[in-house]
Amino acid sequence: MGLFIQWLLRIAGAMLVIALLAMTLIYFLASRSLPEYDKTLRSNGVSAPVEIVRDNANVPHIFGESDADVFFALGYAHAQDRLWQMVTLRRTAQGRLSEVFGTSTLPIDKLLRRLDFFTLAVQSVQHQDERTTAALRAYSNGVNTRIDEINRDSLGRGAPEMFLFPNAIAPWQPADSIAIQKLMALQLSGHLEEEVLRARVSLILPDENRLLDILPEAPGTGVASLPEYAALVPETPRFTATTPLPSHPLSPFPRRPLAGASNAWAAAPSRSASGGTLLANDPHLGLSAPAIWYLTRLELSSGGVIGGTIPGIPTILTGRSDDLGWGLTSAYVDDQDVFIEQLNPENPEEYRTPGGFEPFVTRKSIINIADEQPVTLTLRWTENGPVLPGSHYSLGTVTPENHVAALGWTALSARDTSMSAAVAIMYAKSIQGALDAAEAYISPAQNMVVADRETVALKVIGALPRRDDEHQSKGRMPSLGWLAQNQWQGRLPYASNPVFRSPIGGIVGNTNNKMVERPFPLHVSYVWGDTQRIQRWQRLMQGRQVHTRDSFVEAQLDTVSFTARSLLPLVGGDLWFTGNAAPDGSTERLRQRALTLLAEWNGEMNEHLPEPLIYSAWLRALQVRLIQDEMGPLAEEFTHIEPLFIERVFRNVDGAGVWCDVIQSAPTESCTDMARLALDDALLWISEKYGTQLESLRWGDAHQATHDHQVLGKVPLLRYFVNIRQSTSGGDNTLQRGRTSGIGPNPFQNVHAGAYRGVYDFADPDSSVFVISTGQSGHFLSRFYDDMSQLWRRGEYVPMSLDPELARAASVGVTRLVPKQ
Known part of the structure; x- marks a missing residue:
């Protein structure tokens, strides 16, 4: 027995030693790819010495004698810190993820191949201006210099992920940067899904008032009534099996509630305590580790520029120079249309056009798959755009037999000069210069808020499609592609894009809210991203005669929900302080405790409070109860509460109170009944998940920010090293927006937020501040x-x-790039 125990201990000891050696080896190999910031590198890519000074936050400050050398160094710095992220973004845009990740990403590749971003990007390279072309080439050379250095010096393949997925890294080229910019346009676009959803809802809710309840118009002047979709497209299938969009963490296809958002506002000197202009911006995108943003300072021939870049794109997209600050928000421009194309009954390779049947433009595309046989796709384009499969955004549910759906979208341009516009904005010295530069911008459409030292302005930048006055659905639902009246007729002139310059009130801003009401076809959009945050923003801006950098920061971090303040009295008006006393442990007593907490709450979505969780669960359960019987399976598409819908129902606008009655039940339920039942539903869910001690609940436990690694985030054990989870305040409708997932067992996780925040003060520019949601490095062993x-x-x-002296004073390293010759 003793001998057995001795051998057992020896084996266990040996296994422990082997495990320690394996972990040491893994750590050694992974640490080899940690970049060295304090060094000198000789390269043929620079014409004179360049310095990359990394300050104590690891923000690179790049100094060179020519702009080309500065962009070269930017490419090198991006590749030092975010090579894996860049390569993954490029593979996504090219539809080549399956070469690395196998069949799990095949649906993503198929959709991206049909959009053909990379081909369009290659064609767009030749349409960039000379300065941008030079920047793209220099940037590509900088990235490739880092890749060559990794291969030459055996630097751990450049990133730990490369050991797990050891595919060769192709050289970077200018088209890759443009393709990534198009990928960003995809992540900020939601009109396609809006069109399809509106068509699907109209098929089961033919009453136009009920359609306007569940898909309400943003407040403002109304629009002309819409026809029922079945009248536009006869013989449309009402119930069709659908395949959801790819749910893989690498999928760039946003769900409808997550298709872009942001905040930006600016104050003129007349509204600034310091006498200088102020600007704040926090663009909202899906959270990840590392964040999509990377902070950078470039010293260009026009002067210093600092702000947020996206690795793979050689320009600062939001930031400031000495003379100008600019920020971006999603403009929600109606720049996508779905066209229903009729196939030729005698030849399915042809489709109907205003002039008769024409052949599709087709091309074969081969998708290579790791450890599997390749798949060949036939890409088809009509004169309206690429043909998409019926599973994409449930297009099959609104497409009749012997028809296909095609997508018209401004981003699908082979002459896309958005990169040139972004570079030119970075060089601009004044608001007029920035507005002029933005004329070349195509997609994604943005609201650009700008401030120079004298005044402020806001303008919609991006292409607005020109539609015919007689368009059947006004671009709001899929339309027949062979009718000339439905087809696009080019682009509206840039001068017609809404602009607000030097306003009398001295403040401009946008929270994705409706900005203008213009008659079709000069409209900007019928769908907007916010009707709630704008209410709180207006109160904060008008609550002070003058603002400071700190008051702008305070507004950016504000977590008070106007939605909660406005809806709770409406929904719970007949429930507060009513009913008989109830014993502890009963449903009635739990409900009374919850209502007491909510009655004393000010609407602040603070992570440490219980009320935000009770409110959020209640409203979520309420909307489910209101729509489930009328909508059936389609109710699952509405993953987030629509405040205007709840308000219409409880105010009985145009008879909307009918939603409170359950169709299948004999009694006639009132809205008070629905509110009480929904609160009981919510409290039951909370009790099962978090316990019955309501006073001890924390919103932050449910509203955790999920900065997850897109590839390694689900790997056992490793996920604890690569994922970043945090308890956070805010919510769907607060200025400090933390958009919830809306699905799954944790529907209140914070998955979409302002991963970049910046506030710029031109009275004292160096007091300006910024931050990103993770750190500069994409290497999980790095302290950054x-x-x-x-x-x-x-x-x-x-x-x-x-x-520059402040950057050098506490730098974590200085990289010197010097010419070889």
Whole structure:
């Protein structure tokens, strides 16, 4: 027996030693790819010495004698810190993820191949201006220099992920950057799904008032009534099996509630306590680790520029120079249309056009799959755009037999000069210069908020399609592609894009809210991203005669929900302080406790409070009860509450109170009945998940920010090293927006937020501040992988200074790039 125990201990000891050696080896190999910031590198890519000075937050400050050298160094710095992210974004845009990840990403590749971003990007390269072409080439050379250095010096393949997925890295080229920019347009576009959803809902809710209840118009002047979709497209299938969009973490196809958002506002000197202009911006995108944003300072021939870049794109997309600050929000421009194309009954390779049947433009595309046989796709384009499969956004549910759906979209341009516009904005010295530069911008459509030292402005930038006055659905639902009146007729002139310059009130801003009401076809959109945050923003802006950098920061971090303040008295008006006393442990007593808490709550979505969780669960359960019987399976498409719908129902606008009655039941339920039942539903769900001690609940336990690694985030054990999870305040409708997932067992997880925040003060530019949601490095062994995440969570920032001495004073390293010759 003793001998057996001795051998057992020896085996266990040996296994422990082997495990330790394996972990040491893994750590050694992974650490080889940690970039060295303090070094000198000789390269043929620069014409004179260049310095990359990394300040104490690891923000690179790049100094060179020519702009080409600066862009070369930017490419090198991006590749040092985010090579895996860049390569993955490129593979996504090209539809080549399956070469690495196998069949799990095949649906994503198929859809991206049909959109053909990379081919369009290659064609767009030749249409960039000379300065942008030079920047793209220099940037590509910088990325490739880092790749060559990794291969030459055996630097751990450049990133730990490369050991798990050891595919060769192709050289970077200018088209890759343009393709990634198009990928960003995809992540910010939601009109396609809106069109299809509106058509699907109209098929089961032919009453136009009920359609306007569940898909309400943003407040403002009304629009002309819409025809029923069945009248537009006869013989449309009402019930068709659908395949959801790819749910893989690498999928760039956003669900409807997550298709872009952001905040930006600016104040003129007349509304600034310091006498200088102010600007704040926090663009909202899906959270990930690392964040999509990367902070950078470039010293160009026009002067210093600092702000947020996206690795793979050689320009600062939001930031400031000494003379100008600019920020972006999603404009929600109606720049997508679905066209129903009729196939030729005698030849399915032809489709109907205004001039008769024409052949599709077709091309074969081969998708290589890791450890599997390749798949060959036949890509088809009509004169309206690429043909998409019926599973895409449930297009099959609104497409009749012997028809296909095609997508018209401004981003599908082979002459896309958006990159040139973005570069030119970075060089601009004034508001007029920035507005002129933005004329070349195509997609994704944005609201650009700009401030120079004298005034402020806001303009919609991006292409607005020109539609015919007689368009059947006004671009709001799929339309017949062979009718000339439905087809696009080019682009509206840039001068017609809405602009607000030097306003009398001294403040401009946007929270994705409706900005203008113009008659079709000069409209901007019928679908907007916000009807709630704008209410709180107006109150904060008008609550002060003058503003400061700190008041702009305070507004950016504001977590008070106007939605909660306005809906709770409406929904619970007949429930508060009513009913008989109830014993502890009963449903009635739990409901009374919840109502008492909510009655004393000010609407602040604070992570430490229980009320935000009770409110959110209640409203979620209420909407489910209201729509489930009328909508059936389609109710699952409405994953987030629509405040205007709840308000219409409880105010009985145009008879909307009918939603409260359950069709299948004999009694006639009132809205008070629905509110009470929904609250009981919510409290039951909370009790099962978090317990019955309502006073001890924390919103932050449910509203955790999910900065997850898109590839390694689900790997057992490893996920604890690569994912960043944080308790956060805010919610769907607060200025500090933390958009919830709306699905799954944790529907209130924070998955979409302002991963970049910046506030610029032109009275004292070096007091400007910014922060990102994780850290500068994409390497999970780096101390800069998550060093900003707690600052971001707590609402803190790092300085945004263009003073080179401040950057050098506490630098974590200086990389010198010098010519070989």
